[in-house]
Amino acid sequence: xxxxDKNIDRASIVMILIGIISCILAFWTDRNGDHPFAHAWxxxxxxxxxxxxxxxxxVFFVALQYVAEAGWSIILKRVPEAIMTFLPYTSVVMLFxxxxxxxxxxxxxxxxxxEPGIMTEGSPNYDYIIAGKEPxxxxxxxxxxxxxxxxxxxxxxxxxxxxxxEGDLEGEIGEKSYWxxxxxxxxxxxxxAVTSSTAAWDWIMSIDTHWFSTLFGWYxxxxxxxxxxxxxxxxxxxxxxQGYLTHLNDSHIHDLGKWLFAFSIVWTYMWFxxxxxxxxxxxxxxxxxxxxxIELDNYRFLTWFSIGINFIVPALFLMSRDAKRxxxxxxxxxxxxxxxxxxxxxxxxAPGTLHEHGHLxxxxxxxxxxxxxxxxxxxLNSLSKRDIEIKxxxxxxxxxxxxx
Amino acid sequence: xxxxxxxxxxxxxxxxxSVVKDLRDQKIVVNEVYSPFPIHGLDSVLGLKETRMAxxxxxxxxxxxxxxxxxxYYIMISGVGKSWPMNIGGKPNxxxxxxxxxxxxxxxxxxxxxxxxLMSLTYxxxxxxxxxxxxxxxxxxxxxxxxxxxxxxDDNKKEVISLLKKSNVSEINEKDEV
Numbered sequence: 417x418x419x420x421d422k423n424i425d426r427a428s429i430v431m432i433l434i435g436i437i438s439c440i441l442a443f444w445t446d447r448n449g450d451h452p453f454a455h456a457w458x459x460x461x462x463x464x465x466x467x468x469x470x471x472x473x474x475v476f477f478v479a480l481q482y483v484a485e486a487g488w489s490i491i492l493k494r495v496p497e498a499i500m501t502f503l504p505y506t507s508v509v510m511l512f513x514x515x516x517x518x519x520x521x522x523x524x525x526x527x528x529x530x531e532p533g534i535m536t537e538g539s540p541n542y543d544y545i546i547a548g549k550e551p552x553x554x555x556x557x558x559x560x561x562x563x564x565x566x567x568x569x570x571x572x573x574x575x576x577x578x579x580x581x582e583g584d585l586e587g588e589i590g591e592k593s594y595w596x597x598x599x600x601x602x603x604x605x606x607x608x609a610v611t612s613s614t615a616a617w618d619w620i621m622s623i624d625t626h627w628f629s630t631l632f633g634w635y636x637x638x639x640x641x642x643x644x645x646x647x648x649x650x651x652x653x654x655x656x657x658q659g660y661l662t663h664l665n666d667s668h669i670h671d672l673g674k675w676l677f678a679f680s681i682v683w684t685y686m687w688f689x690x691x692x693x694x695x696x697x698x699x700x701x702x703x704x705x706x707x708x709x710i711e712l713d714n715y716r717f718l719t720w721f722s723i724g725i726n727f728i729v730p731a732l733f734l735m736s737r738d739a740k741r742x743x744x745x746x747x748x749x750x751x752x753x754x755x756x757x758x759x760x761x762x763x764x765x766a767p768g769t770l771h772e773h774g775h776l777x778x779x780x781x782x783x784x785x786x787x788x789x790x791x792x793x794x795x796l797n798s799l800s801k802r803d804i805e806i807k808x809x810x811x812x813x814x815x816x817x818x819x820x
Numbered sequence: 821x822x823x824x825x826x827x828x829x830x831x832x833x834x835x836x837x838s839v840v841k842d843l844r845d846q847k848i849v850v851n852e853v854y855s856p857f858p859i860h861g862l863d864s865v866l867g868l869k870e871t872r873m874a875x876x877x878x879x880x881x882x883x884x885x886x887x888x889x890x891x892x893y894y895i896m897i898s899g900v901g902k903s904w905p906m907n908i909g910g911k912p913n914x915x916x917x918x919x920x921x922x923x924x925x926x927x928x929x930x931x932x933x934x935x936x937x938l939m940s941l942t943y944x945x946x947x948x949x950x951x952x953x954x955x956x957x958x959x960x961x962x963x964x965x966x967x968x969x970x971x972x973x974d975d976n977k978k979e980v981i982s983l984l985k986k987s988n989v990s991e992i993n994e995k996d997e998v
Contacts, residue, residue, distance in 0.1 A: 688921075688924065691921065692921045692922065692924065692925070695921050695922075696921070696922060735878070736874065737874060819860070819861065
């Protein structure tokens with residue numbers, strides 16, 4: 417049973433307060449100018465996206481273990497199950513951003529294609545390229561899709577968490593609930609395959625409305641996977657250092673380290689594939705995406721820095737077998753990768769919404785700290801609600817004696 | 821002293837694991853185990869050293885990377901006396917640095933090619949599986965469903981045999997060899 421640490425709880429509340437103050441300051445300092453509140457909305461959106469990715473990937477991870485009938489991860493299954501309880505919070509924020517964007521409430525003009533008149537022929541801001549995308553990019557369908565994603569994800573997350581608890585109460589090997597979980601996971605994986613891509617198009621790619629990339633969905637998925645594995649691994653290791661998850665051995669850590677290593681490479685592969693084709697073809701409306709990120713002074717350093725640490729640190733530090741069994745080194749790499757991808761999430765949004773005016777500053781970090789505080793509070797709270805050690809599961813024995 | 825060999829044949833790989841462990845605990849030399857498939861955990865029980873395959877993979881990858889970079893530099897940038905610099909899609913073709921993104925796939929493929937192929941060859945040669953190699957297995961049944969443990973003894977033959985008999989052995993063949 418996980419016992420809440422009072423100091424961590426207090427620290428998380430302080431972090432949430434920092435986040436709230438940063439949020440208020442972000443809106444306050446951004447109230448003047450041509451586009452009031454543009455910085456503030458971008459700030460909320462990218463921080464929320466980062467934590468949405470982490471919590472959503474935890475659901476995918478649990479579902480993947482069911483579908484693959486994988487045994488190795490069972491003893492640490494409570495960790496992703498706790499992380500996925502953060503999904504409703506990020507989903508609500510995401511829906512709030514989507515709804516305010518549709519209503520243009522509070523200066524939320526993140527989605528350029530939602531501007532009135534942009535798809536009406538004859539109006540001063542008419543854009544025929546955007547008008548051509550109307551069948552997909554229109555407010556009604558956008559709202560329906562956004563709500564649909566959230567409903568599917570949150571429902572599956574809740575079901576999987578519930579089924580996992582049923583398995584513990586069922587006794588013996590918990591087979592009945594296992595088959596139930598397998599069915600839910602199958603549906604989730606199929607739906608997630610589509611919704612992860614379309615959500616990435618809707619919420620992220622549509623900001624740069626003229627631009628599109630056919631592998632964008634996988635690029636975002638690979639980022640979610642990297643940060644998801646990094647946070648699962650980091651939490652597992654930190655819990656283990658405090659004396660929980662007693663069955664955790666080197667093989668589990670090695671397996672998770674392999675996932676982190678592999679997905680860091682996949683992410684770089686995706687990033688580079690997208691970059692190289694656009695660079696080679698050199699078509700103006702495609703190149704603009706990378707021009708904004710590489711040529712503008714306020715993003716150039718962040719772009720190279722995030723790509724550098726997201727690729728080089730995991731590739732070099734986790735290459736050897738012993739490195740993936742070294743807890744301190746894994747903790748270091750996880751933290752670096754999470755910071756690197758946090759910067760990269762900023763770069764997914766800011767150049768499209770703020771162009772040359774964006775800069776990653778103290779308010780962005782402050783709100784990020786606030787989200788992290790809420791994340792810690794929610795996740796540790798749900799971790800403490802049930803036994804951290806799984807008692808009844810068909811593959812429990814295999815997982816406890818894992819040896820690779 | 822003359823080394824003598826006992827071939828103990830087993831039907832199940834779990835018996836092999838336990839018997840090898842028992843034998844080695846008694847400081848008896850287990851020379852080799854022949855098995856139709858890799859047995860999980862056998863290398864640690866046999867006291868084999870950790871494989872150095874990963875290090876060779878890294879070295880071969882580095883060789884492949886350098887080779888790929890030199891190859892593409894020669895083909896696309898320098899040539900012999902800049903004989904035929906390639907102009908593809910109007911890309912700058914005077915510097916390696918400016919063209920690097922388009923060279924990355926080739927360099928990457930060379931790295932993978934070198935690491936993969938040279939590693940397989942190293943593995944085969946290290947196991948003496950070059951062309952024309954003859955079998956080293958003393959019993960053809962080890963390619964089917966039997967496991968063979970080769971034990972070397974000198975003056976402790978009785979001890980070895982009694983230990984083997986205690987386990988789930990299916991037959992014990994004594995081979996006198998020098």
